[in-house]
Amino acid sequence: MTLLHLFILAVTQGVTEFLPISSSGHLILLPALAGIEDQGQVVDVAVHVGTLGAVIVYFWADVREALAGIGRLVRGRADTPGARLALLLLMATVPVVVAGLALKLTGLDDAMRSVAVIGWTMLGFGVVLWVADRFGPARLEAADWSWRHAWILGLWQAVALIPGTSRSGICITGARFLGYSRHGAAKIAMLMSIPTIAASGALLAAEVVATADTEAARNGAIAAGFAFVSALAALALMMRLLRSVSFTPYVIYRVALGIGLLAWAYS
Template sequence: ILGIIQGFTEFLPVSSTAHLILFPWIFGWEDPGLAFDVFLHLGSLTGIIAFFWRDFYNMAAGMIKSNKGSIDTNTEGKIGWYIIIGTIPAGIAGLLFQDKIESLLRDPSLIAVTLILFGLLLWWAEEKGRKRRKLHNMNISDALIIGCAQAVALIPGVSRSGITITAGLFRNLERETAARFTFLLSTPIILAGGLLSFTDVYNTGLPEGMLLPVITGFIASAVSGFLAIKFLMSFLSKQKVNIFVYYRIVLGLVILLFR
């Protein structure tokens, strides 16, 4: 169940961290531990790579062909460099603040408030953004601003996809373009976080009886993540993000009422 929750909510703008904290809190489940969490995130990463493998191939080829690392090249090469640039803010923020944030900001009431506030911010971006610019129109400023937004997603309840799509809409990107760059941008951070945590799991080993749950969670997260991306890319090509705004607000209010 947690694998499916992770897969779907990692890529929908509703905050996977919030749901992974809230569901065990609501149902009284025990914490499955670091190993399980690591493989859920690696499953999400597998879903991204499976869906966007052609984009990653084209970006790598474009970057290799670029002239001595210049970003003034083809669209695929430029986006590859922009992803590297956009990853820097979240990487720095994660190294400096992740442990403190995880220990201080996991209270359900705080998560509820964050869900509501950043849901309203997403609605504002939907209403104010012109949604005219495509991937080939992006520039370094877009990458840095969206990258800084990704750093804010360290706070539980913000949602990595939610805040980066919000930033993309404020930068007047099309919804689908904002979502595509969001997913591509998330890959290095998810990979780095997964590998760092995996070293801890490797050193300590899997707890007894966790092999099957870990494998099941990984597969569930990968499959549901792939399906969530496919759904969102199709949905945003035709519809506004308001349904996710409503969901965030209702969920936040329910948590506050029953806290």
């Protein structure tokens, strides 16, 4: 892959990862619409790892607190804010890990990488996001996150394994239905991405080592670096805008793109 190709992929991932418009869907669409070779899941996961670094840097205070609480959690105690946050993130990650392994073992993960699937999920989940944002109450903040809500949002997150759904978008949708404010819902969704992307990164490392594919490792490292920079900028901008802007602009984009993709896929 050329450096320009990797740059375009990484910036696409970085900008779309934290917006509720599906970064994975855009990464699949890019080669499909541009007529270039699909970059494959190795590079896909690599750019996700780059965005992992961005979300860790942006929410470092929360990450540091959760890391500090892991020791107490291992000893069976969740009596500090950090240990509680670590437990909530762990609980919210279990469903997507189980579902992801099931899809990979059955081969359905590759079967769903199509323009038609992305078109339907872009359109359908865009409408669901609008309903949640329009009618969902805003009585809770990220600090109110509970064990029950962690399980529920974990199930919502597992749905994002369908390309075009948007991991951040579906988590925000679920959180808004549960009564979290826009900013609180987005923060929870971003924190939930950390263990999820970390698990994907671990699988990537195992795949690269197992295949001894040095070219894939090089491409992945370059793409991850580009994705980190673009993701950090996009994340900071989105969290700032959420103080005064609803999710409607993202919904409009999803619906328009979904309709266009369906027309193209079935033409």
